[in-house]
Amino acid sequence: xxxxxxxxxxxxxxxxxxxxxxxxxxxxxxxxxxxxxxxxxxxxxxxxxxxxxxxxxxxxxxxxxxxxxxxxxxxxxxxxxxxxxxxxxxxxxxxxxxxxxxxxxxxxxxxxx
Amino acid sequence: xxxxxxxxxxxxxxxxxxxxxxxxxxxxxxxxxxxxxxxxxxxxxxxxxxxxxxxxxxxxxxxxxxxxxxxxxxxxxxxxxxxxxxxxxxxxxxxxxxxxxxxxxxxxxxxxxx
Numbered sequence: 394x395x396x397x398x399x400x401x402x403x404x405x406x407x408x409x410x411x412x413x414x415x416x417x418x419x420x421x422x423x424x425x426x427x428x429x430x431x432x433x434x435x436x437x438x439x440x441x442x443x444x445x446x447x448x449x450x451x452x453x454x455x456x457x458x459x460x461x462x463x464x465x466x467x468x469x470x471x472x473x474x475x476x477x478x479x480x481x482x483x484x485x486x487x488x489x490x491x492x493x494x495x496x497x498x499x500x501x502x503x504x505x506x
Numbered sequence: 507x508x509x510x511x512x513x514x515x516x517x518x519x520x521x522x523x524x525x526x527x528x529x530x531x532x533x534x535x536x537x538x539x540x541x542x543x544x545x546x547x548x549x550x551x552x553x554x555x556x557x558x559x560x561x562x563x564x565x566x567x568x569x570x571x572x573x574x575x576x577x578x579x580x581x582x583x584x585x586x587x588x589x590x591x592x593x594x595x596x597x598x599x600x601x602x603x604x605x606x607x608x609x610x611x612x613x614x615x616x617x618x619x620x
Contacts, residue, residue: 397549426607436596438607449607483549485608491600492538492557495608497550 394420397486397498405504411472414501418465418486424448425467426495427459430481439482442467443489471503479505508533510599512611519587520619527582527614529597537599539580540608541571544594553595556580567591592618 398417406412418425426449427439438451442461459469465486471478481502485495509532519525531537538557542550554565561573571582580597597611 399549428607435612436598436608436610438609441607451607485550494540494552494555496552497542499547499549502547 397484397496399482399484399498399501401501402499403502403504405506406474407506408474408476410474411470412474412503414469414482414484414503416467416469416484416486416498418467418484419496421488422486422496423465423489424487424493424495425461425465426485426487427467427469428483428485429453430483430500431479436483439469474505476505479503508537508599508601508609510597510609510611512595512597512614514614515612516615516617518617518619521589522586525582525584525587525591525616527595527597527616529580529582529611530578531580531597531599532578533599533601535601536575537601539571539573540598541565541569541580541582542596542598544596544613546593550596553582587616587618589618589620592616 400415424443426441430436441449445461456472461467481500483500485497487493487495511530540555541553544550553569554563556563556573564570569584594613596613598608
């Protein structure tokens, strides 16, 4: 069974732009979560989608948003990029129960110049 | 607030020696606990998890972890490390309800000396 895939793997943007990241979960998984990883703050939970609905949300500004499609694929969008948004963005999928184990993708490395 | 703490930022171990990485948690009830490993430029790979039951859990790559409620700890161990074990190790937890996603420790960077 294929793992979680994320595209693109690397992205360079400038301040003020917006960006969209994509995540395809493991086949059969209905939950997709997004995390931001930075050297200073470590790994932080952004949000989780289940059956096309945002089920949980971390403590991030409204510039960070996401959505999930009927095939469980998910996209994350960051608007009005700031230098501090430079990070590794990780997507994780799970079958759907909140207690299920999350399996992570390789991440998208976003650099904001 | 729920939290996971990894007290050691860096640990250096000789190849073939035993390893123990520390993890402490702070949750109101017994949390769901995980250990993940991250190699440079890669995502996170699950090593093992604890939900309930036997407090000694076995994982992949020869790793094990022991849940100790009295010490609020979930330390990761390996009897003999290999050079390929050099990586960043993360302890993580959630309350079971999962409302806040996984809470991660800051990670421990493992260096293997030849």
